[in-house]
Amino acid sequence: MAEPIRVMIVDDSAVVRETLKSILDADPGLQVVATAADPIIAAKKLENDIPDVITLDIEMPRMDGISFLKKLMAQHPIPVVICSSQADQGSGNALKALEYGAVDIIQKPKMGTKQFLEESRVTICDVVKAAHASRRRKPVRQLSAFADVPPKLTADVILARPSGNHLIETTDRVVVVGASTGGTEALRELLQALPIDSPGIVVVQHMPEHFTAAFAKRLDGICQVSVKEAEDNDSVVRGRVLIAPGNRHTLLKRSGARYYVEVKDGPLVSRHRPSVDVLFRSAARYAGKNAVGVIMTGMGDDGARGMLEMKDAGAFNIAQDEASCIVYxxxxxxxxxxxxxxxxxxxGISQALLRAAVDRRP
Known part of the structure; x- marks a missing residue:
């Protein structure tokens, strides 16, 4: 059996440190080797022992988590998971953390943190394992010590499978993109490379609620294409990118020749909301051969089934290669x-999707 992933927890809350330690130590694939109440203490412990992954709060005494992260990446580029209760007001800081090299974010509520962490134990363990995989750049086996993991639902709970394309013919192309761990910076690189007249794009990036609006705003300021957080009934048009809001499923729909999005609640699909599988299935059903699918870096298998349904419906699909993925x-x-x-x-994804959208040739 492989050695467990060694984790350091840095958080000024004793309750959070104790709860996270209990959750992570209960998983046979993980082991907490150190805890620290602030970055200064953490730095001293790092002099003697370097863990595989660090979980890091943002707001702490003596030094904030963002400053510590920046110093850490310059000296010891260890995979870091941000565990913060400042997601709504502090989402700008969290996005800055992603820019500085944090792999993922666990959003803590301001109240009831202990209960939230305990209820999210499977997700927390998966995120830490994905962070470790980001350094090794290959997928890890997902382990869980809990027998009561809820069943992994498919897109059937949101939208029926496509059963033939009976829509009015149209030549308009639409692009759907799915990403997870490592996807924030991968999407930035992809979207910055696109010209202003690119085909309409809908994106599912696994991010916590309240982060997606700030993420979209940041991208809108640096890209030629327009980028916004998707709202129900937004049109999918050339030169616009719609980012699925955190904690809401986003589906591609069509009325005549007009593509638009439906944003809705629903159960987790492939353990995610929004789910790439849901977006891709809707593209298979409502766009068919006029769709281009792109699947990018991320932990797990969300999007794989939906992408196969897109291919069966005649879409052209692109995958990011292993070498450039944070997690393949x-x-x-x-x-x-x-x-x-x-x-x-x-x-090469930007040029590949533009070419596919124009002439459908590989």
Whole structure:
């Protein structure tokens, strides 16, 4: 059996430290080797022992988590998971943390933190494992010590499978993109490379609620295309990118020749909300051969089934290659299912999707 992933917890709350330690130590694939009440204490402990992954709060005494993260990445580039209760007011700081190299974010509520962490134990363990995988750049086996994990639901709970394309013919192309761990910076690179007249794009990036609006605003300020958090009934048009809001499923729909999005509640699909599988299934059903699918870096298999349904409906599908992925989980699952037409590095995805949208040739 492989050695457990060694974790350091840095948080000024004793309750959070104790709860996270209990959760992580209960998983046979994880082991908490150190805790620290602030970054100064953490730095001293790092002089003697370097863990595999660090969980890090943002607001702490003596030094904030963002400053510590920046120093850490310059000296010891350890995978870091931000565990913060400042997601709504502090989402700008959290996005800055992602820029500085944090792998993922666990959003803590301001009240009832202990209960939230205990209820989210499977997700927390998966995020820490994904962070470790980001350094190794290959997928890890997801382990869980809990027998009461809820069943992993498919897109059937949100939208029926496509059963033939009976829509009015249209030549308009639409692009749907799915990403998870490592996706924030991968999406920035992809979208910054697109011209202003790019086809309409809908994106599902696994992010906590309240982060997606700030993420979209940040991208809108640095990209030629317009980027916004998706709202129900937003039109999908050339030059616009819609980012699925955190904690809401986002579906592509069509009325005549008009594409638009439906934003709705619903159960977790592939343990995510929003789910890439839900978006991709809706693209298979309502866009069919006029869709281009892109699956990017991420832990798990969300999007693989939906991408295969897109391919069966005539769509052209692109996967990010292993070398440029932070975690080659989601793209790998889509490739293994035979759902992908072309595998390209991150730097080539923009041109690949533009070419596919124009002439559908690989």
């Amino acid at each position: 989980g989601m793209p790998n699952e889509a490739v293994k299912r035979g759902a992908v037409d072309r595998i390209v590095p991150l730097s």
